[in-house]
Amino acid sequence: MNWKPVFHVIAWLLGVVALLMAVCGLVSWLLGEAATAWRSLLVAGGGTGVVAVALWVATRNRHELSRRDGLGVVAFGWLLAGVAGAVPFVLSGVIASPVAALFESVSGLTTTGATVIPVLEDVPRGLLLWRAITHLLGGMGVLVLVVAILPFAGAGGMQLYRAEMPGPSKDRIEPRMAATAKILWGVYMILTVLLIGLLRLGGMNWFDSVCHSFSTISTGGFSTRTASIAAFHSGYIEAVLTIFMLLGGMNFALHFRVLRGDWLAWWRDSEVRFFIGVFLLCALIGTWVLHGAPGGVGAGWGTPFRDAAFTCASIMTTTGFCTADYGAWPLVLHPMLILLMLMGGCAGSTTGALKVSRIQVMGKALAREIRLFMQPQAVIRVKLGKKFIEDDLLRSILGFILLYVLVMLVGMFALIPFVPDMATAGSAAIACMGNVGPGFGGVGPTGNYAAIPGGGQVILTGLMLAGRLELYTLLAIFMPAFWRK
Amino acid sequence: MRILIIGGGQAGAHLAEKFCEDDHDVVVIDTQPDALAALDARLDLMTVVGDGADPAILEKADVERADLVVAVADRDDTNILACIFARIRGVERTVARVSSSSYSTSRHIDFKKLGVDLLVNQYDEYARDLYNVLRLPGSIEVADLLDERVMVVGMPIHMDSPLLGHSLKRFVRQEWLQKIRFVAVVRGGAVMTPHGDTSFLVGDAVYFAGEPDAVGDFMAWAWPEHKRFERVVIAGGGELGLQLARMLEHTRMQIVLIEQDDKRAELCSEVLNRTLVIKGDALDRQTLAGIGEAEDMAYVAATGSDEHNIIGCLVAEKFGARFTAAQVGKAEYIGIVNQLRLLDRIVDPHLAMINSILHFVRGKDVQAAAILAQLPGELIEVKLSAKHKWAGKAIKDMKVPEGVIIVTALRGGKVLTPTGDLVLVADDHIVVYCLPETLDKMSSFFTA
Numbered sequence: 001m002n003w004k005p006v007f008h009v010i011a012w013l014l015g016v017v018a019l020l021m022a023v024c025g026l027v028s029w030l031l032g033e034a035a036t037a038w039r040s041l042l043v044a045g046g047g048t049g050v051v052a053v054a055l056w057v058a059t060r061n062r063h064e065l066s067r068r069d070g071l072g073v074v075a076f077g078w079l080l081a082g083v084a085g086a087v088p089f090v091l092s093g094v095i096a097s098p099v100a101a102l103f104e105s106v107s108g109l110t111t112t113g114a115t116v117i118p119v120l121e122d123v124p125r126g127l128l129l130w131r132a133i134t135h136l137l138g139g140m141g142v143l144v145l146v147v148a149i150l151p152f153a154g155a156g157g158m159q160l161y162r163a164e165m166p167g168p169s170k171d172r173i174e175p176r177m178a179a180t181a182k183i184l185w186g187v188y189m190i191l192t193v194l195l196i197g198l199l200r201l202g203g204m205n206w207f208d209s210v211c212h213s214f215s216t217i218s219t220g221g222f223s224t225r226t227a228s229i230a231a232f233h234s235g236y237i238e239a240v241l242t243i244f245m246l247l248g249g250m251n252f253a254l255h256f257r258v259l260r261g262d263w264l265a266w267w268r269d270s271e272v273r274f275f276i277g278v279f280l281l282c283a284l285i286g287t288w289v290l291h292g293a294p295g296g297v298g299a300g301w302g303t304p305f306r307d308a309a310f311t312c313a314s315i316m317t318t319t320g321f322c323t324a325d326y327g328a329w330p331l332v333l334h335p336m337l338i339l340l341m342l343m344g345g346c347a348g349s350t351t352g353a354l355k356v357s358r359i360q361v362m363g364k365a366l367a368r369e370i371r372l373f374m375q376p377q378a379v380i381r382v383k384l385g386k387k388f389i390e391d392d393l394l395r396s397i398l399g400f401i402l403l404y405v406l407v408m409l410v411g412m413f414a415l416i417p418f419v420p421d422m423a424t425a426g427s428a429a430i431a432c433m434g435n436v437g438p439g440f441g442g443v444g445p446t447g448n449y450a451a452i453p454g455g456g457q458v459i460l461t462g463l464m465l466a467g468r469l470e471l472y473t474l475l476a477i478f479m480p481a482f483w484r485k
Numbered sequence: 486m487r488i489l490i491i492g493g494g495q496a497g498a499h500l501a502e503k504f505c506e507d508d509h510d511v512v513v514i515d516t517q518p519d520a521l522a523a524l525d526a527r528l529d530l531m532t533v534v535g536d537g538a539d540p541a542i543l544e545k546a547d548v549e550r551a552d553l554v555v556a557v558a559d560r561d562d563t564n565i566l567a568c569i570f571a572r573i574r575g576v577e578r579t580v581a582r583v584s585s586s587s588y589s590t591s592r593h594i595d596f597k598k599l600g601v602d603l604l605v606n607q608y609d610e611y612a613r614d615l616y617n618v619l620r621l622p623g624s625i626e627v628a629d630l631l632d633e634r635v636m637v638v639g640m641p642i643h644m645d646s647p648l649l650g651h652s653l654k655r656f657v658r659q660e661w662l663q664k665i666r667f668v669a670v671v672r673g674g675a676v677m678t679p680h681g682d683t684s685f686l687v688g689d690a691v692y693f694a695g696e697p698d699a700v701g702d703f704m705a706w707a708w709p710e711h712k713r714f715e716r717v718v719i720a721g722g723g724e725l726g727l728q729l730a731r732m733l734e735h736t737r738m739q740i741v742l743i744e745q746d747d748k749r750a751e752l753c754s755e756v757l758n759r760t761l762v763i764k765g766d767a768l769d770r771q772t773l774a775g776i777g778e779a780e781d782m783a784y785v786a787a788t789g790s791d792e793h794n795i796i797g798c799l800v801a802e803k804f805g806a807r808f809t810a811a812q813v814g815k816a817e818y819i820g821i822v823n824q825l826r827l828l829d830r831i832v833d834p835h836l837a838m839i840n841s842i843l844h845f846v847r848g849k850d851v852q853a854a855a856i857l858a859q860l861p862g863e864l865i866e867v868k869l870s871a872k873h874k875w876a877g878k879a880i881k882d883m884k885v886p887e888g889v890i891i892v893t894a895l896r897g898g899k900v901l902t903p904t905g906d907l908v909l910v911a912d913d914h915i916v917v918y919c920l921p922e923t924l925d926k927m928s929s930f931f932t933a
Contacts (some may be wrong), residue, residue, distance in 0.1 A: 067526060158529060175487065175510040175531040390518060 001482060004059045006072040009160070011055035012146050013077045014048050017084050020133050021045030024088075028126020037124030040091030048084040068482060070159025075477045077143060078465060082106040085134050094123050099454040106461045107449075108134025109142075110468035111350060113221020113320040113437035116450040116457070120226045125207060131222045132211035138468070139218025139350040140188040140252070141165065148181035157181075163473040167347020167355050168397050173253050187255045188350075192217045195244050202236045216241055219248040219350045221320030221437040228322040228445070229310070238306060238323055242313045249275065249317035249345030270385035271346045271357045278343070278356075279316060282336055283309040286329075293330050316340040318352040320437025327444035334440065338427070341434050352435025352467050354404060361389055361397050403471055408433050411463045418456030428452070432460040433467035486510070488846075489551040489576075491537030491567045492558030493520045495814070496582065496607075496835045500555060501530055503843060512546050515558075538566040549574040555842060557582040565601060572600025580842055582607055584724055603845045607838040612728035614858075615810060618830060619783055620736055621704065622808065623711035625690055628857050630864065630916050634900050635893045636700050637668060639859060640708060642689045648707055654681040661706075664699035666902055668692040668892050668918050669860060676861050676920060678890045692860055694892045694916075696900050714738055714783045714808065718776065720767030720797050721788035722746075722753040725812060729785060730760045741776055743767045745788075767797050773804050783808040791818050798828045862920045864892065871911035881905035888920035 025041030065073070085105035089095040095104055100116045107114045108131050117123060137145070141164035147157045157177035173180045192213050199209035208224050215222050225231035229238060247255065250272050257265035266272050286308025291301055307324040314321045315337050326337060344353025364382045371380060382389040389397075412429040419425045420442055427439025428449070438445045442452075449457065466474050476482050486509045490497050493515035501524060504511045511530035514537045515521050521532035535542030537558050548554070554571040556564035561583040568579035580603040581596075583589055588596075589606035596604050617627030625639035642648060653667065667679045671690040677683075685691060695703065704711065717733055719726045722744030730753070733740050740760040744750040747764060754762040765772040767788065784801035786794035791813045798809035810830035813819050819831055840858055857864070869876050875883050880891060880903055891903040895914040901907055909915065 158525070172531045175512050175529075177529050179510070 001072045002069055005065045006069050006076065007055050008059040009065065009073045009146060010077045010080060011052045011059065012150055013081060013142055014052035014055065014084060016142060016145065017081050018045045018049035018052055021048060021088060021130060024126045024130040024133060027129055028124060031125055033124045033126055036092050037126045040088045041126050041130060044087035044091060047087065065159065067159050071163060071473050071476045071482065073160055074143060074163040074469060074473050078109065078469065081142060082109055085109060088127060088130055092124065092127060094127055097454060099457050103449065103457040103461050105134060106464050108220065108222060109138035110435050110464040111135050111138050111218045111220035111352065112432055112435040112464045113215065114432060114449050115222065116448060118448055118450050120224060128211060128224050132214035135218040135220030135222055136214040139220065140185055144181045145185055147177055148185050163469060165348060166470055168358055168393065171253065173256060183256055184252050187252050187259065188217060191244065191247060198240050199237060202234055202240060204232065204237065216244045216319065217248045217350065219245060219317045219319045219345065223321065230323045235306060238310050241321065242310050245313045245317045245319045246279065249349050249351045251346045251348035253348055271360065274360055275346050275356045279312055282312045282340060285336065286312060286333060289330055289333055312340065315436060316343060317345045318434050318436045322438060322445040325445050327440055327446065338430060341430050341436050344434055354401060357384060358397050358401060360384060361394060362401055365394055365398060400471065407466055407471060411459055414459050415456055418453050428460060429463060433463040435464060435467050486552045487550055489514070489546055489548060489554045491554065491556040491564065493517065493524055494559065496557040496839060498524055499835060499839050500557065500842060501528055505529060514542060514546055536563065538563040538570065540570055543570055548576060551576050552578065553846060554579045556580065561585055561588060568601040569599055578602050580605065580845060582838060584608060586724060586728060605838050605841055608724040608728050610838045610841055612725055612732060615729055615785060616732040619714060619717055619733065622714060623708050626857055626859050630694065630893060631895050631914060634696065634895065635694055636697050637692060637694045637857065637864065638700055639690050639692045639857065642685050642687055642691055644687055646707060648685045649687065650684065652682050652684040653679060661703055663904065664902055665693050665695045665703050666892055668694050668890055671860065678888055678920060712781055715781045716741065717783045717785065718743065718801065720786045722749050723787060723789060726787040727753055727756060730757055734759055743772060768793065768800060773801065778805055782806045786811040791815050795822060862918060865917050865919060867915055867917060869909055869911055869913045869915060875909055876911045877908065879906055879908045886923060886926065888923040890918045892916040892918050
């Protein structure tokens with residue numbers, strides 16, 4: 001790895017972070033909040049800005065960014081952005097422990113949405129906005145944003161995009177990386193602004209609309225209320241959020257095609273069809289079970305459907321908004337929700353977890369093995385939609401799934417000393433690695449991560465980053481070969 | 486500009502790299518996912534897997550948004566078809582590479598009308614390159630200007646050259662300067678335009694222009710050691726060997742073509758007139774011995790195998806060949822062979838073709854007059870308009886920008902050497918050489 005080109009890009013990244021922190025500080029000041037709130041944001045923003053400028057000056061002779069350097073930018077960039085993002089929480093006293101603050105900041109950037117703040121209503125609005133902005137940055141990827149702004153020479157830009165965009169295969173929309181990045185961020189912002197308007201129409205105030213919109217399109221899950229979306233008691237808001245969470249869970253390149261007038265683009269994509277199919281199926285199963293549950297959520301079908309649809313969308317898009325305490329639902333629904341947490345949304349979306357297309361490919365590969373067992377002479381190629389999956393892509397997908405499960409298991413076992421029960425350990429590991437947020441047990445929809453001791457929070461912070469950057473990028477920096485010039 | 490390249494092999498990859506350097510939006514289509522993955526990892530471009538002549542694949546690559554399509558896939562029919570489809574979808578400019586000379590020499594089919602703006606035969610390009618070197622022994626490279634009325638030749642300066650030690654102002658024989666125009670001097674990798682105080686050093690490569698007879702006389706004086714070849718032996722009767730033999734038949738040299746394959750050898754002998762076609766293995770001593778020794782022999786190895794070609798040249802050297810050239814495709818070999826100074830010349834199958842494609846692409850505003858692969862910068866042909874500020878002025882009175890040389894002028898079919906007293910008038914065709922750094926300024930200078 002070459003330090004200079006790596007930290008040159010990181011300087012830009014930190015510059016973006018610093019600028020947005022300062023904006024939050026300014027908003028906080030304009031809202032007339034306590035001096036500790038806006039000062040902490042401005043000081044953190046200023047400090048990050050100074051570091052960014054210093055790095056920029058020290059590395060300003062431009063160099064070509066190689067493939068390995070790209071990995072370095074992503075891994076170190078995200079770590080440093082996480083650290084910088086944690087500073088305002090500590091300075092303002094909202095979160096006392098630096099480890100917990102880092103957890104909160106990384107949870108925001110990775111769009112996990114797991115929080116260590118028990119009561120959100122006491123938190124200054126400037127900091128709530130900052131939490132939402134970390135979602136916004138992390139959702140489409142702050143480095144994809146840097147690629148869109150900065151002209152990159154060579155293949156380095158592609159490397160950043162590849163490492164930050166989730167999913168097994170990354171197609172370009174335009175020949176040039178910067179143009180592709182601009183389009184993706186453009187679509188992302190269009191959806192975000194649209195949702196702000198729709199939420200405002202539903203009676204949310206401007207501030208909540210902005211924060212929730214940032215959290216939704218990025219499939220993050222931070223709310224401004226302790227009770228999350230349940231606090232708004234609005235069927236309209238829940239319906240709008242359900243739709244936009246699902247949009248955030250689809251490939252943004254498809255949204256671009258739809259915006260250009262190709263309305264069938266969604267339908268033609270086999271991944272989206274599968275994704276929506278799973279959503280409808282799970283929502284209906286949930287409705288049916290909740291309707292028949294003894295002492296259930298109430299009579300009729302309306303409330304069970306509303307809760308089941310919202311929860312399924314929130315869990316499978318790895319957003320993590322809550323309207324109902326699904327921890328108290330009949331046990332038979334829990335495995336379904338855990339499987340949804342593991343699957344996540346589509347490739348090229350803002351969601352976490354394994355991704356629909358990987359699950360589809362795995363299913364088809366397994367079916368192929370069984371058929372080959374019966375008919376050894378058969379020639380069967382794995383197809384996704386109309387596209388053949390080449391054998392090396394297939395191998396890398398299966399390898400990824402295996403590695404994902406392994407890392408998750410290791411994380412889960414490492415958590416056991418820090419949590420009261422297995423349900424908490426298991427679901428915390430799954431929910432953090434999949435960037436979902438809430439899990440079951442102690443970290444369920446009514447709980448939070450404040451009770452987990454520092455050591456556990458460190459493990460979970462690592463899992464969140466590993467899940468968001470899809471493992472390889474983060475694991476690469478532990479390889480000796482990465483450090484060689 | 487958005488450029489669609491069909492074929493991601495050696496030529497396609499090289500072009501993609503150049504176009505990316507020039508800041509174009511590049512899309513590459515190839516049937517081999519591996520080749521595309523390698524490109525994608527290295528360059529900022531988009532790749533599409535599939536057959537370039539498949540309309541569905543072309544749509545997938547958004548062909549209608551391309552400004553230029555360059556088809557350099559392995560198959561000629563794929564390339565031509567891809568260009569035709571691209572034109573139907575509204576692409577402004579198209580280039581196709583072909584290997585078979587039956588396309589490029591056809592007088593009956595108008596490829597421009599079909600939608601192929603430029604048809605490049607890679608073998609034509611390097612057969613011409615070799616032909617030029619063979620007809621002017623010792624030269625680095627040769628190019629023709631103004632319908633072969635003027636030649637530009639690059640020659641190395643040796644220890645005992647009569648050009649050494651004089652500046653152009655005090656040139657030993659000033660009469661040469663009435664016929665010969667010095668164009669450029671390449672010294673240690675840097676190129677400069679000569680002026681009155683320029684003197685030549687050992688190791689320089691000097692480029693000069695003049696009418697063919699004048700150039701011949703000048704070379705006989707300045708490089709007396711380079712006698713003309715009496716015989717050229719060509720090993721391999723493939724497209725390159727055959728084309729080269731065909732071109733050389735216009736000279737006085739004796740031509741021998743060795744081909745291993747019965748059928749191909751017969752075909753060669755049908756096509757060629759005064760060439761001696763021999764069936765046999767060029768590496769076999771008997772074959773060479775059978776031709777008989779010759780004082781001034783040149784040997785060109787143009788079989789399909791790089792290894793065969795290199796070894797063949799070494800064998801020929803033992804047999805007294807004064808000049809050896811080999812067609813070598815593998816980049817690794819080219820480096821090694823150059824380093825060991827094994828051969829006099831290596832023909833890189835792609836370089837000449839790539840250069841001509843690049844000239845076509847870049848030369849939208851001004852017409853490139855000729856291509857010299859070893860000389861940076863560009864030779865540009867311009868027809869002077871009456872309004873141009875150079876019209877009606879003597880060359881010594883014009884303010885010719887630094888790094889620009891007027892190479893030659895053509896008035897009513899007559900070549901004029903651009904000495905200081907020559908007055909240019911409207912409708913003169915002139916050829917100008919520009920250093921690379923002045924190129925941007927010059928294109929606007931002439932089009933404005």
